[in-house]
Amino acid sequence: MRVAHLVTAPLLAADRRSVEAMLDRCSDRTVLDRCGGDSPNTVRLYLRSLPDRSRQTTVAGWHGHRLVGMATAVHDNDGSELAILVEDAWQRRGVGTALMSRLLADTAGHSALHAQVAVTNTAALALIRRVAPTARFDAPDAGVLKVEVNHVDRPNRRP
Ligand SMILES: CC(C)(COP(=O)(O)OP(=O)(O)OC[C@H]1O[C@@H](n2cnc3c(N)ncnc32)[C@H](O)[C@@H]1OP(=O)(O)O)[C@@H](O)C(=O)NCCC(=O)NCCS
Numbered sequence: 001m002r003v004a005h006l007v008t009a010p011l012l013a014a015d016r017r018s019v020e021a022m023l024d025r026c027s028d029r030t031v032l033d034r035c036g037g038d039s040p041n042t043v044r045l046y047l048r049s050l051p052d053r054s055r056q057t058t059v060a061g062w063h064g065h066r067l068v069g070m071a072t073a074v075h076d077n078d079g080s081e082l083a084i085l086v087e088d089a090w091q092r093r094g095v096g097t098a099l100m101s102r103l104l105a106d107t108a109g110h111s112a113l114h115a116q117v118a119v120t121n122t123a124a125l126a127l128i129r130r131v132a133p134t135a136r137f138d139a140p141d142a143g144v145l146k147v148e149v150n151h152v153d154r155p156n157r158r159p
Helices: 013-025 028-035 040-048 095-106 122-131
Strands: 006-010 056-063 066-076 079-086 113-118 144-148
Touching: 006 095, 013 040, 013 066, 028 040, 028 079, 056 095, 066 095, 079 095, 095 122, 113 122
Parallel strands: 079 113
Antiparallel strands: 006 056, 056 066, 066 079, 113 144
């Protein structure tokens, strides 16, 4: 069932408790898929700190007062790294599509938007293909695909 009444909005420092509560509801699998690594609690610690971090843009997805997902762009001098998490019970209902679409709109104009996705992460790869049909996927390196999300095919110039 697709989610109705999802509200997307910038994540605020005041949302910290909602982030903690959502992460507590998430499976270790979902948390690890969000960031990689092998310690879900280390990832949870990092994600809990997101509302207080600078040089990032995070879009939160709300169903009523419940935070159900968040999509983040971490900015550095080489561009922005995108990543997303939707809590288990709300996956496959359109939340990821809504969050990533809003994040892409909010970061439009940023020079290079990248993502790193495990080759086995079918859901994330399908989501990227859906919201960014021109995205360019590099050859996998150690099981991870680097994706240029805002890649634009430019026609060859005439001589
Ligand atoms: C990846 C993730 C954010 C997708 O969020 P979502 O809310 O389930 O995405 P949507 O419901 O908008 O689905 C978009 C499309 O992705 C694909 N998709 C989503 N989940 C899928 C799954 N488990 N298997 C196969 N395809 C899937 C489908 O094509 C889907 O469209 P459809 O439902 O019309 O067929 C979510 O699965 C998640 O949080 N996973 C764990 C964290 C993660 O992997 N983050 C990505 C690291 S960058």
